Amino acid sequence: MATPDRTPARPTPEPRPMTLQPASSSSRPVSRRDFLRRVGQGSAAFAVTTMVPTDFLQMPKIFTQEDFTWKHFVEMTDAEKQQRVQELEELYRKRFNDDRISIATTPAKEGVLWGYALNIGKCVGCRRCVKACVGENNQSRDPEIEWIRVLELEKGTMDLDESHHYYNPKEVPDEEHYYMPVQCQQCENPPCVKVCPTTATWQEKDGIVVVDYNWCIGCRFCLAACPYFARRFNWGEPTWNGNLNPHMHYLGNRPRFKGVMEKCTFCIQRSREGHYTACVEACPVGARKFGNLLDPQSEIRQLIAAKRVFRLKEEAGTHPKFFYFTD
Amino acid sequence: MGKRIRSLAGIVAAAGLAVGIAAPPATATVEMGEATHQGCVFCHPQDIRIAGPAGLYYKENGSLDGYEGMEVPAKLTAEDCLGCHDESWETNPKQRKLEDPHADKAELKHGDGAFWCLRCHAPGHRNKLELMNGEELDWRDSPRLCGQCHGPVYRDWKAHLHGRWSGELANATPARLCPDCHNPHDPKFKPLPPEPAPQEPVAAPVAADLTFVAVGGAIVALLLTAFAAFGRRD
Secondary structure (H helix, E strand, O other): OOOHHHOOOOOOOOOOOOOOOOOOOOOOOOOHHHHHHHHHHHHHHHHHHHOOOOOOOOOOOOOOOHHHHOOOHHHOOHHHHHHHHHHHHHHHHHHHOOOOOEEEOOOOOOOOOEEEEEEOOOOOOOOHHHHHHHHHHOOOOOOOOOOOEEEEEEOOOOOHHHOEOOOOOOOEOOOOEEEEEEOOOOOOOOHHHHHOOOOOEEEOOOOOEEEOOOOOOOOOHHHHHOOOOOOEEOOOOOOOOOOOOOEEEOOOOOOOOOOOEEOOOOOHHHHOOOEOOHHHHHOOOOOEEEEEOOOOOOHHHHHHHHOEEEOOOHHHOOOOOEEEEEO | OHHHHHHHHHHHHHHHHHHOOOOOOOOOOOOOOOOOOOOHHHOOOOOOOOOOOOOOOOOOOOOOHHHOOOOOOOOOOHHHHHHHOOOOOOOOOOOOOOOOOOHHHOOOOOOOOOOOHHHOEOOOOOOOEEOOOOOEEOHHHHHHHHHOOOHHHHHHHHOOOOOOEEOEHHHOEEOOOHHHHOEOOEOOOOOEOOOOOOOOOOOOOHHHHHHHHHHHHHHHHHHHHHHHHHHHHO
16 A cells, blocks of 8 residues: 555645744744654655555555644634645545535634433434434444444333443334433533543533544543543544545544544534534434523523433533433 | 326216216215215226326225225325315215225324314315314414424424424424324324444454554664664764
């Protein structure tokens, strides 16, 4: 296998926020990024010249050298974001042979705090949400990654340890069980964010916990810290069977690569445009509800006021913004 | 297509009446309006075979015999009703077991016997629904009909808490109306086949890890050798 993205085949856009010459007009000292960039180029040259045919040196095809040198997303200026996204779009369009690919960086709206609620009285465990999520958010098809896990519990119990998620009867719901889909609970006090050694995961203003895939080093501390098993790790090189959703967000459903963490983002590419999430749209029983917790008129607020609502593992002090309810 | 058949049926009916062929009485025990007691042959000629677009109905000899063992008809639309239930067709308000083309609705599985079809369907205009106050509704306004008896659910539905709403959050539209999720004639939500279960986890890819260690080790060794050689030359 060749390493096309590390060779200079890809045209580099003219204006760059950081040049290779640190002594240029800007009087900035050699930053960590510049240093890394050079080291990166040096080792890239080394790899190319020695042509070591190993998997180890082989970077995933959508993972570029620039990925090492870019700033953390929250530190980027708008112009830098723009440029970064343009580069990525170009790269993805070529790589996935799809000109529709666009990557948004839509920021959180003022006065919005997203909340989610799921009616466990109605959920029938059909997994339509799971598949809709995979399609919308470009989870890897093989190895299989699914952000939503539907737990099957025996009626009359609430013990998650006794739940199953590989159930597969002919028809659901089954008389003896009820179902509880679990995905990222978008905690107000997220343990996963606390343990991340590289600040690759953080909470946005609208409450969504996101991951900058380029800053994730794959240590999986967050995976261990999450009490809801909501994070997924790319153990292998992800594949999409040519079914890539071209409507992407930088912090959401853009393609991931081997060795990084991913999770539910409340469909950041949809919700920030004011749309329902894919799982809400897919639910045949209408058990999934989504809205702005700061808007007293929103479905989610009305629901919390009117229904019997609880949160999962509340005793963990995570303050999830994902509610479960019954009529 | 509807128009074509309507005019065709009209022509047929007119022709039948003009030639003065008295249609033989329908052999089935259909009560199609107590006053007229018209059978299918009143409008449809005897020997015509009629299969709807979905193979809905089948009529061989002006009787309903052919219906037995037929597949349950696919859903009808409001436009279909008036083809049979026109002005000439009297309404039979009696609660009974229907022996008719609406095969799957022979018995009403809604309301525990407390009401009958015409609690919802307008007797005069079968393509309309009717509220208790006599107001007629289009089918697409069915939630109001249901709301008469299911107030709390209707209220939840309006607040987007029941049923599915879609599109833009600020301007949501119902993705489904009540009858799309609840058959009005048998409203319990039907079980459905689940999507495939997730794959059971496989053992960690040990092989890949070993290559990593082996190759990494080899490179480090190479570099060390190189450095060593470099150092000696100095």
